[in-house]
Amino acid sequence: MSLFPKKGKSKEEIAQLIRAKKSTDYNWRNGKLFCSVYDGGDEIQEVVKDAYMLFLSENPVDPTLFPSLRDMETEVVQMSAEMLQGEEAVGTLTTGGTESILLAVKTAKNRAKLLHPEITQPEIILPYTVHSAFFKACDYFDIKPIITGLTEEYKADPEAIQKAITPNTIMIAASAPSYVFGVVDPIAEIGKIAEAHDLPFHVDACIGGIVLSFNRIGNLPETPSFDFSNNGVTSISMDWHKYGYAAKGCSVLMHVNRDYRKFQFFVCTEWTGYTLVNPTILSTKSGGPIAGCWAAIQYLGMDGYVQLSKDQMATTKKIIKGINAIEDLYVMGKPEVSLLSFTSDSISVYDLMDAMVDRGWFLQFQLSSDYSKANLHMTIAKAHKETADQFLLDLAEAVKQVQKKSLLKKVGSKATVKTAVALANNLSPDNFNKLGKLLGFSNGKVPETFATVNEIMDTLPDATVKNTLLEYFNDFYTYKEKR
Ligand SMILES: Cc1ncc(COP(=O)(O)O)c(C=O)c1O
Missing domain, CATH: 3.40.640.10 (Type I PLP-dependent aspartate aminotransferase-like (Major domain))
Structure with missing residues (x-):
């Protein structure tokens, strides 16, 4: 059956359908997202729109x-x-x-x-x-x-x-x-x-x-x-x-x-x-x-941008201080703009990311490199002024949760990591399907948790990661009935 509608729909019907689709998206207006969207509040949005x-x-x-x-x-x-x-x-x-x-x-x-x-x-x-x-x-x-x-x-x-x-x-x-x-x-x-x-x-x-x-x-x-x-x-x-x-x-x-x-x-x-x-x-x-x-630019003017930048820097400094005050965490380098990355020498940042997602926060995971350990990245915008205190409280709690469960989890995930690495290193279509089932991304799904996926990506050679990502996104961007 063709996906193409034979007859056009009413404006109201379309609005309803599109809102239903949108309801599956992350609600970035809650000040809990630290990447991809720069939330400057409703007023500036209206002017721009x-x-x-x-x-x-x-x-x-x-x-x-x-x-x-x-x-x-x-x-x-x-x-x-x-x-x-x-x-x-x-x-x-x-x-x-x-x-x-x-x-x-x-x-x-x-x-x-x-x-x-x-x-x-x-x-x-x-x-x-x-x-x-x-x-x-x-x-x-x-x-x-x-x-x-x-x-x-x-x-x-x-x-x-x-x-x-x-x-x-x-x-x-x-x-x-x-x-x-x-x-x-x-x-x-x-x-x-x-x-x-x-x-x-x-x-x-x-x-x-x-x-x-x-x-x-x-x-x-x-x-x-x-x-x-x-x-x-x-x-x-x-x-x-x-x-x-x-x-x-x-x-x-x-x-x-x-x-x-x-x-x-x-x-x-x-x-x-x-x-x-x-x-x-x-x-x-x-x-x-x-x-x-x-x-x-006309709306904010020079004064508006100066104030916004000052506020964002103050929020960033507050978050840096708060992160460094949590025993297991530290901010990497000395950020000079309103973005930062932090890591840990004692707990798994892979698990920490999932523990924060459980609490509704979304940070960005950055893999380890020749110069740095795996870490979590935050881009701080206007909206985070209101949510910074809650973020730090939740982060401290999430760290405690990860400290408690990390020993248990490592034993469980080791076998998964080993199997996944073996499959990714030999990526036939059959192995790709098995990998998808193992990590929860088959049929274009987004995995529910990322700790294991990130850990595996960090373990594999770059060429294998590239190849696996290519296969995954080739599938991800295919209409669901054809995947
Ligand atoms: C330093 C830097 N350069 C380039 C880009 C790419 O910008 P865009 O995503 O708008 O293409 C980014 C995006 O975050 C960035 O941080």
Whole structure:
């Protein structure tokens, strides 16, 4: 039977059906979610939604038809340039951090193509904690990632970057801050290296650029410098759809000047259709995110953002202090923006994550790496000011629960882990089904608990994890009757 409805439904019927679907989702409005959604409260949401809906169908692909979108975009970009202290800086709005990063890498590649045609296998230098979007860019654009090490504070190591430069290097990247630990890489030092080698230097400030800028503007002590005031920085990505509280689908990619931005644009004269000049990857898109972002800025204003950033930093400090006061836990490094990760030397953070999910909290699990133990990650937004105390109380309780049951649980899960590892290491379709049944993810289900799944992922080699995830998501994104 076809899934496609033969006859259209009424507005009311559709609203009912779609709400029923939505009822299965996580309710992020409770201030208990620490990733994926930036909850700025109902009022800002309303303002953004109204502006977004006004431009839902308008298409910025042709700015001559919708000059208001061009105006709002260039205004947001100019305000971003002011925040980032780039006197000659220009930019474009993109659909998110990933698109901004893809374009920053594409810009460097096109620049190298013109200035260094002798480079046949371009390389970019990526400190260990850069966001996965850089690896995606390497995959899409056939660039070799050269990964460099970290200092003890989990920051990019400038000496390692210097050593990694070869005649094939086309760009250096760093984070302000890294998503993983919330610490800002030494931008000034890396900028000097980039400048000395005439290399583009991209600062990924996707998650932290807005908070850092307003902390500087609000004179918050110890705000690290990361923007165009550092020599050598040639581009910066900053996401308005994160701490800017704009709607999803809005980031800005800024270049130090117009000469750099030219390498970002794509002009097509080869095809026989309409003239196409695309500043960004997408062509047709909704004007909603541009209008929503512009409206968010008008609503909050400089004072609003300074206050929000201050509040978020205060909540983060409170949570850091509270976590460090729990005997079994500690925060990793010294977070400089409103995000953090914590771990334990004595209890299982895999189990702790499940114990927190039982209490309605959702944190993000980060696997162990060459530089860090498995840990739990939190992105702290406006809404968490109200819930931070309860979070710390529940966390302390969850730790006690894990302390009590960890001995019992380990004996039980060891056999499961061993079987699962053996199946994943030999992933035939039959073994994939068995693995799904064992871990509770068969038929596109999301496992009810994650401790064992995370423990297994942490045990397996990267290639096996990749392969298993690929199989799982290939299944997950298939219509349920066809799985
Ligand atoms: C530092 C950093 N860079 C890039 C990104 C990717 O942004 P997006 O999810 O908007 O594509 C993120 C997302 O959290 C991030 O934290």
